[in-house]
Amino acid sequence: MIEAVGLTKRYGAKTAVYNLSFQVRPGTVTGFLGPNGSGKSTTMRMILGLDAPTTGQVTIGGYPYRKLPNAPRQVGALLDAKAVHGGRHARNHLLCLAQLSGIPARRVDEVLGVVGLQDVAKKRSKGFSLGMGQRLGIAAALLGDPQVLLFDEPVNGLDPEGILWVRNLMKALAAEGRTVFVSSHLMSEMALTAEHLIVIGRGQLLADMSVRDFISANSADFARVRTPDSEPQHREKLTAALTEAGGQVMPEQDGALRVTGLPLPRISDLAHGADVRLWELSPHQASLEEAYMRMTQGAVDYRSTIDQRAGLQEQLPPGAVPQGQMPVAGQGQPGWYAPPPPQQGGQPFAMPQPQMPQPPQDPAGTPNPYAGAPQPPAAPVPAAAPAPAPDLTKGATDNEDAAR
Numbered sequence: 001m002i003e004a005v006g007l008t009k010r011y012g013a014k015t016a017v018y019n020l021s022f023q024v025r026p027g028t029v030t031g032f033l034g035p036n037g038s039g040k041s042t043t044m045r046m047i048l049g050l051d052a053p054t055t056g057q058v059t060i061g062g063y064p065y066r067k068l069p070n071a072p073r074q075v076g077a078l079l080d081a082k083a084v085h086g087g088r089h090a091r092n093h094l095l096c097l098a099q100l101s102g103i104p105a106r107r108v109d110e111v112l113g114v115v116g117l118q119d120v121a122k123k124r125s126k127g128f129s130l131g132m133g134q135r136l137g138i139a140a141a142l143l144g145d146p147q148v149l150l151f152d153e154p155v156n157g158l159d160p161e162g163i164l165w166v167r168n169l170m171k172a173l174a175a176e177g178r179t180v181f182v183s184s185h186l187m188s189e190m191a192l193t194a195e196h197l198i199v200i201g202r203g204q205l206l207a208d209m210s211v212r213d214f215i216s217a218n219s220a221d222f223a224r225v226r227t228p229d230s231e232p233q234h235r236e237k238l239t240a241a242l243t244e245a246g247g248q249v250m251p252e253q254d255g256a257l258r259v260t261g262l263p264l265p266r267i268s269d270l271a272h273g274a275d276v277r278l279w280e281l282s283p284h285q286a287s288l289e290e291a292y293m294r295m296t297q298g299a300v301d302y303r304s305t306i307d308q309r310a311g312l313q314e315q316l317p318p319g320a321v322p323q324g325q326m327p328v329a330g331q332g333q334p335g336w337y338a339p340p341p342p343q344q345g346g347q348p349f350a351m352p353q354p355q356m357p358q359p360p361q362d363p364a365g366t367p368n369p370y371a372g373a374p375q376p377p378a379a380p381v382p383a384a385a386p387a388p389a390p391d392l393t394k395g396a397t398d399n400e401d402a403a404r
């Protein structure tokens with residue numbers, strides 16, 4: 001098991017991770033999600049002893065990585081697939097790693113077979129495609145047959161067959177009782193691979209819960225209702241009946257209606273009562289991607305100004321708030337991505353809290369640099385000229401970082 005308690009990392013004045021506490025348990029794939037720059041890689045580096053926490057601690061099986069007996073046999077990681085000596089053959093690269101860790105050479109051939117690189121084992125890795133490089137990185141992570149595995153964006157650059165392979169590999173490793181911690185920006189993939197999620201935004205914990213709970217906590221189910229295309233007046237009649245009964249009705253682009261706040265049998269009864277025929281009445285649940293976007297929209301550092309100004313962004317569903325704004329309980333259209341009311345202390349999303357040791361309130365005795373970040377702004381910001389996300393870290397701005 002991986003356990004972080006009050007983990008904080010500052011780079012000078014920049015706070016990359018703040019007071020992060022979570023556990024990654026064996027036997028399931030745990031997804032690690034967060035917008036760009038939210039601190040995922042920094043957290044993974046601290047887990048692996050590559051960066052020292054400013055305060056707090058993170059352990060694997062009860063030990064900090066650097067004190068873990070025979071660490072390469074216990075923990076495997078893919079952090080940066082490009083971090084390979086390009087002039088070496090794939091097999092030689094793995095052999096070097098194996099020798100450093102006292103792993104027998106036959107294991108190198110085993111893992112080359114597992115990742116499907118046996119035919120290119122004698123090729124120099126500088127000629128490898130992005131996907132082949134990922135496979136080589138995964139082979140290196142598997143070398144010590146470790147119980148704990150960390151993968152930072154493992155499907156980066158993989159084709160659909162490769163993505164499916166990684167998904168099955170992660171699940172198989174977890175099914176063997178291993179601890180599998182994997183970051184990804186591919187939500188659809190994460191929904192298929194992970195059972196549990198840890199979501200961070202601006203270095204802080206936003207959610208620690210199952211994928212199922214995460215989706216239901218950050219989205220609302222809805223019904224799609226469709227009347228015959230040739231009878232637009234019936235669509236209007238049904239809209240009126242549903243609205244009068246307390247439902248929220250929004251038109252979809254294809255002419256159907258999105259209805260929230262009413263159960264399906266009630267919608268059917270209301271349609272029958274209004275003498276309106278239905279061509280479709282179907283239940284829908286938001287995707288992990290929608291739920292994730294909903295939760296993290298207030299914690300995104302890097303956002304294009306061009307597509308916002310040009311109105312190119314996908315239209316937000318009713319009830320969802322424009323980017324940069326957090327929802328306000330009781331406002332907007334309830335039932336449509338309607339969030340639970342903000343919690344005391346500024347936590348905007350209700351989430352089941354696992355029993356974890358409580359980290360020190362503020363280990364360094366300095367104020368929380370993110371305090372107030374999730375609070376809703378006082379006034380709505382027009383979509384055409386959104387306010388930039390405030391740089392709450394008071395350090396080098398993210399734009400400066402990005403420009404480097």
Ligand SMILES: Nc1ncnc2c1ncn2[C@@H]1O[C@H](COP(=O)(O)OP(=O)(O)OP(=O)(O)O)[C@@H](O)[C@H]1O
Nearest residue numbers: 011014016034035036037038039040041042043401
């Ligand atoms: N060595 C460093 N020195 C200064 N700032 C750093 C350093 N490493 C990371 N940061 C900053 O810390 C923040 C978190 O970075 P990190 O790479 O951990 O985010 P991430 O969630 O992995 O991002 P991405 O999804 O884009 O990979 C960023 O603002 C980054 O600029």
